[in-house]
Amino acid sequence: MATDIRPNRFRQLSEAIGRKFVSGIEEFGYGAVLLVESTLWLLVGHWMQQRVRISAVAQEMMTIGVQAIPVVTILAFANGAMMAMQGIYTLRDFGAESQVVSGIAMSVTREFGVLIAGIVVAGRSGSAIAARIGTMQMAQEIDALRVMGVSPVRYLVSPILAAMLLMMPLLAILSDAMAILGGGAISVFELHISLETYLTRVYAALAPGDILQGLAKSVVFAVLITLVATSNGFNASGGAEGLGRATTRSVVLCIAAIVVADMIFTFFLSR
Amino acid sequence: MTVATSQAVIDVSNLVTHYGDHKILDDVSLTVTAGEIMVIMGGSGSGKSTLLRYLLGLHSTYGGEIRLFGKDITTLGSREWMEIRKKIGVSFQGGALFNSMNVGENVRMPLREHTALDENTMKIMSRMKLEVVNLAGYEHLMPAQLSGGMIKRAALARAIVMDPSILFFDEPSAGLDPVVSADLDNLILRIRDAMNVSIVVVTHELDSAFKIADRITVLDRGRILMVGTVDEVRNSDNPRIRNLLTRTSEDELVDANEYLHRLTEGAMRI
Numbered sequence: 146m147a148t149d150i151r152p153n154r155f156r157q158l159s160e161a162i163g164r165k166f167v168s169g170i171e172e173f174g175y176g177a178v179l180l181v182e183s184t185l186w187l188l189v190g191h192w193m194q195q196r197v198r199i200s201a202v203a204q205e206m207m208t209i210g211v212q213a214i215p216v217v218t219i220l221a222f223a224n225g226a227m228m229a230m231q232g233i234y235t236l237r238d239f240g241a242e243s244q245v246v247s248g249i250a251m252s253v254t255r256e257f258g259v260l261i262a263g264i265v266v267a268g269r270s271g272s273a274i275a276a277r278i279g280t281m282q283m284a285q286e287i288d289a290l291r292v293m294g295v296s297p298v299r300y301l302v303s304p305i306l307a308a309m310l311l312m313m314p315l316l317a318i319l320s321d322a323m324a325i326l327g328g329g330a331i332s333v334f335e336l337h338i339s340l341e342t343y344l345t346r347v348y349a350a351l352a353p354g355d356i357l358q359g360l361a362k363s364v365v366f367a368v369l370i371t372l373v374a375t376s377n378g379f380n381a382s383g384g385a386e387g388l389g390r391a392t393t394r395s396v397v398l399c400i401a402a403i404v405v406a407d408m409i410f411t412f413f414l415s416r
Numbered sequence: 417m418t419v420a421t422s423q424a425v426i427d428v429s430n431l432v433t434h435y436g437d438h439k440i441l442d443d444v445s446l447t448v449t450a451g452e453i454m455v456i457m458g459g460s461g462s463g464k465s466t467l468l469r470y471l472l473g474l475h476s477t478y479g480g481e482i483r484l485f486g487k488d489i490t491t492l493g494s495r496e497w498m499e500i501r502k503k504i505g506v507s508f509q510g511g512a513l514f515n516s517m518n519v520g521e522n523v524r525m526p527l528r529e530h531t532a533l534d535e536n537t538m539k540i541m542s543r544m545k546l547e548v549v550n551l552a553g554y555e556h557l558m559p560a561q562l563s564g565g566m567i568k569r570a571a572l573a574r575a576i577v578m579d580p581s582i583l584f585f586d587e588p589s590a591g592l593d594p595v596v597s598a599d600l601d602n603l604i605l606r607i608r609d610a611m612n613v614s615i616v617v618v619t620h621e622l623d624s625a626f627k628i629a630d631r632i633t634v635l636d637r638g639r640i641l642m643v644g645t646v647d648e649v650r651n652s653d654n655p656r657i658r659n660l661l662t663r664t665s666e667d668e669l670v671d672a673n674e675y676l677h678r679l680t681e682g683a684m685r686i
Contacts, residue, residue: 193495195529285512292472294501295529 175380176372179298183306183371186299195296201304202311209270209305210312213262214319216269221261221320225253225327233335243336246343247350249328254351255415258321259359260407263366266313267399271374274305275395278378279388287379302375309367317363321356362410369402423449424483425582425614426471431480433470440466442638444480448582453608453615455625457649458635459660467635468586468618472506473497484582502530505575505613509586511567513559513574519546520555523574530578545573548610549603565596569603576607583607585617589624601627622661626650634660 190197232245278301281287290297329343336343374395381391426448433441441463448454458464469475470482477490484500492500513522523542527533533541546552549569559567568588575583588604589597601624608615619625625632625646632649634641636656642649649657658664 280515284510284515285508286514288469288472288474289506289508289512289514291474292501292504292506293526293529294498295525 172376176376179302179372179376180306180368182296182298183302186296186303187307190299190303195299197299197303197307201300202307205304205308206312208273209266209308210316213265213269213312213316217262217265217316217320218323220265221258221323222327222330224257224261225249225324225329226331227327228252228257228324229328229331229335233331243338245336246328246332246346249332250325250347250350251355253324253328254321254355255358256407256411258324259317259362259366260403261324262313262316262320262363263370263403263407264400266309266316266366267370267403268396270309271370271399272392272396274371274374275378275381276388276392278375279381279391282379282381283384283388297379302371305375306368306371309371310364313363313367313370314360317359318356321359358410358414362407365406365410366403369406370399373399373402425450425485426454426616427481427483427486428467428471429481429483431467431470431482432478433466433475434478435466440638441470444635444638444640446633446640446643448614448616450581450614451608451612453604453617453628453630455629455632456616456618456635457620457622457625457632457660459620461637462635463638464618464620464635465586468584468616471616472504472584473501502526502578503580504582504584505578505580506584507568507571507575507586507588509590511559511571513567513571515559518556518558519551519562519570519573522559522570523555523577525574526578542573542577545577546570548576548607549573564591565600568592568600572600572603572607576611576613579611581613583613583615585615585619587619587621588617589619589621597621597624598627604628636660 186195187197228249229245232248233242236242236245236248278287281301287297290300325344325347329340329347332338332343333340377391377395377398381388383390424447426446428447429445431441431444432439444463444467446454456464456467470477471484473482473489480490482489485503487496487500489497489500513519514525517525520539520542523545524538527538527541531538543552543555546555549572551566551569551573554562554566554570559570562570585604588600592600604615604617605628607613615628617625617628629646631643631645633643634649634657641654641657642652644652650661652658
């Protein structure tokens with residue numbers, strides 16, 4: 146008996162892996178189509194008499210960007226302060242604690258500033274967008290849009306994409322500034338330097354490329370969060386439980402996507 | 417009943433659809449003429465909601481043709497589709513009002529997207545339609561504040577705001593009490609007379625179907641059992657239609673082998 150179970154189990158396993166793989170590819174393709182379509186609407190919607198409304202973009206900018214400012218500020222400040230504390234503690238053994246300033250400046254602008262902004266937006270908007278579109282999908286509101294001749298991608302996704310592309314870089318800059326300020330607050334006490342000296346050293350340590358690297362990443366994050374959140378919303382099914390699943394999945398995938406993308410980006414840019 | 421094809425606003429021929437390996441609609445053909453109320457009736461799982469979704473162009477077909485206003489929608493480009501969509505209105509089962517907008521904004525939405533009218537004109541037009549469905553004065557309420565019947569009527573106002581030539585209803589009386597659903601039936605008749613639209617209603621409610629229909633299409637397990645006037649359907653001697661009319665449950669013949677197979681499938685290794 147046991148002999149005929151094993152091949153079955155193996156087959157089931159390989160089938161399951163194959164299905165997951167195919168659905169992963171499918172999802173990737175779906176995201177790509179979504180990106181192309183929403184970008185097209187942003188660019189040529191005006192000529193096709195299907196404009197992306199500025200008011201909708203402004204509203205999304207409020208919820209995605211402006212309302213995220215307090216959280217980004219607090220998290221970035223705290224993170225900058227922590228980096229300063231850890232940096233001073235580790236570098237003290239070598240008597241090089243004053244080097245902490247350039248360390249903070251570089252790592253914040255290249256990496257952590259934008260990553261904090263990305264994670265905050267993924268957590269806040271990644272879930273909210275998936276939940277909103279998922280609810281609309283289940284209440285047949287998406288169907289209603291389509292039969293009215295209103296493209297759901299143009300109406301729902303394009304404003305989010307535009308708002309993300311505009312707000313993520315701004316949030317990344319805010320996050321950079323706050324993290325550097327947080328590092329400054331600790332450095333002033335621990336290294337006994339003035340804030341002015343600290344900022345001068347930060348300025349000296351930074352090259353435009355460092356900040357540009359962060360900004361480039363923020364644009365990639367904006368696209369990733371938009372696509373992951375909206376596609377999870379559109380594919381939500383199965384009532385309240387399904388909506389919960391789609392929302393959770395959206396947040397987890399958003400954060401995973403931006404961290405992995407960040408790593409790949411850094412790998413190529415720091416060579 | 418012979419219908420000249422030129423008059424037909426909806427003309428479906430030999431529509432076949434699948435869901436996975438499962439055949440949902442099988443060789444369905446029907447026509448709806450201008451100004452006619454066609455009720456698509458059938459039990460649960462008969463494929464009537466699926467048929468509606470195909471008529472609305474929400475899915476792509478496997479076989480057959482669906483013509484709206486003489487144009488085959490299975491092969492239409494997006495621009496032509498858009499023009500056709502401006503001429504159809506849909507009242508969904510749950511209303512499908514946009515929850516983030518109030519009633520007035522919901523009704524104005526098609527105008528805002530498809531016309532270049534100024535705000536005041538749109539307001540007046542939306543109020544006119546809200547008057548038609550007896551919802552005047554409710555335009556500032558959000559969908560969550562409305563009762564079931566009001567949601568359906570608001571959705572109807574949105575469906576007729578562009579003065580469509582075809583109006584679709586998905587289960588208009590679902591979830592409504594008999595009085596409210598009778599009101600809605602009267603409203604459907606009134607709108608047909610006032611606007612001279614063709615109306616397609618998908619429902620399983622017999623009373624409502626007999627009251628409003630010019631012709632009834634009876635769907636059963638994805639096939640059309642009959643198309644006829646109210647009297648023809650009432651007097652039909654087809655056993656499956658009789659069961660539907662008299663609300664008799666069906667005793668299906670049990671195939672012993674099939675039954676055994678269902679019970680033991682995957683449970684025994686033979």
